[in-house]
Amino acid sequence: MQPTGRPDEQEFAELFRASWPRLFRLAYAVSGDRVAAEDDLQNAFAKVYAQWGRVQRAQSPEAYVRRMVLNEVLGGRRSGFRKRERPHSTVEPAGAVVSPEDGVVERDAIWAAVRALPPRQRAVVVLRYYEDLSEMEIADALGCSRGTVKSQASAALASLRRSAPGLVREEP
């Protein structure tokens, strides 16, 4: 696809292409569904295009776009089946897969436990440990307070440890 000619569209195309892979992974991590992630990302970028002037004026356009993407993924506009949480029963019980000698299996169990988290907690975990954002940046991305980020992160980590009790090790 070629950029559409007008200067702002050229800039949009550049940002779109540059950020699509990273934001797809983020959307996928939070939604847990490839198709939904792709749909949400397209919808979010359509909104970015429609509000390009506002995006450009943002202090950090990239952060603003990330916020729009997360809003789309976590937003209430989802159809029923996409809003639904993955039932916990569909996640392999950690005890059934843990092998202390096998780091790969252990990480698979952690991944399954991450996917079983509620979406907002999952978003906090992904933003913190994958995107490497600070609490303040996460709060900005999710449109919530720093305190909410702290509480969501705490709940998420507690849940991960509960979901994978065999994996719990003391923090060094």
Next chain:
Amino acid sequence: MTELDLRETLERHLDEVDVPPAPLGPVVVAGRRRRRRRRGLTATSVAVALTAVAASGAALVLGDDGGRGVDSSGYASLGALDFSRGARAYAAPDQELHLAGRTFPYGELDYLDTDAVATSYGMVFYDHGRPMLLGADGEVRALVDGRLDDPGRFHPTAKADSQHPWVAYATRQDGVTTLTVHDVSTGADVASTDAGCGSCGGLVIDALDGGVVFVRTDAGTRTWDTATGQWQDFAGPTTRVADVRNGVVLYDGDAPSASRADDGSQVVAVPGAVDATLTFDGRYVLDWSSRLRSTDGSPDLVLEQGPTEQYALGFWAIDSDGTVLVARPDRRAGFVVYDCAVATGACEELGPLDPLHGDPMFIGVDM
């Protein structure tokens, strides 16, 4: 579990995710649509939309039937439809829908949308996961009977073959996803097969060409040749087949891994945008412009009507008879719709279309 474990886990799983091609064209078009809709949206149009939603609720079959079946009596008979000059199916959303030379209030046919498929024998669409046919007699009938699994969750799309009066669709029953190629001229199934992927999350039919079905799942694209029953790996998950016509494959992303078709013929693969389409002869790519790009080195085709600059305001679709439908902006009418011949580029005016909000919509074309 340490924070390091968590970090490594996320990196390992997410860095390995196959990222689909970035669809700039559809996003730009959707963004433009949002801009225009925002400007044009009025309290009146909101009221019209709500009315249409209410009407559609009455017209469509029950959504909570658990997939048991479809009450086709929920569809009003439209009387005879003449598809001999193409379906000529387009709409001003919430206002009016044009089909086979006739005009209907939009609410009467709002089950026909961009996911429907136009054929020379009628319109194929899904109703809660069940493929349906609006035939030339103006009646709607189900193409598959029986209870379906999770009807609201399954969106495999349907595709029409330009070489035969056939459509391909997928249904999910008792945990098995079945692909079917159906002859809409006779009402008989040409072939059907278990898609071999259980409930087949994310299964999409991307194309049907000469009886070969291009099926995409999260794992990539495979082809099913209805003539031989053979399956063949065609492309990985980073390839998106946009269209296939007359043996020419239009794709986005990485080039297909298969170099030969099941019949041994060389695959002719042409890169392009995921929302572009091919003319029935496979010679030209229709990609948001009245200048159609040649796939074989011959001169491009320029239609008599519509902007030739890519992404200039206009709307395009390949009709069921292989002609190109063009909605060209018009100062007085909003848009004027034309039906253009691929052989000559000559266009016949079909009439004006003036959406109060949103864009002109070609039924069966999700460009």
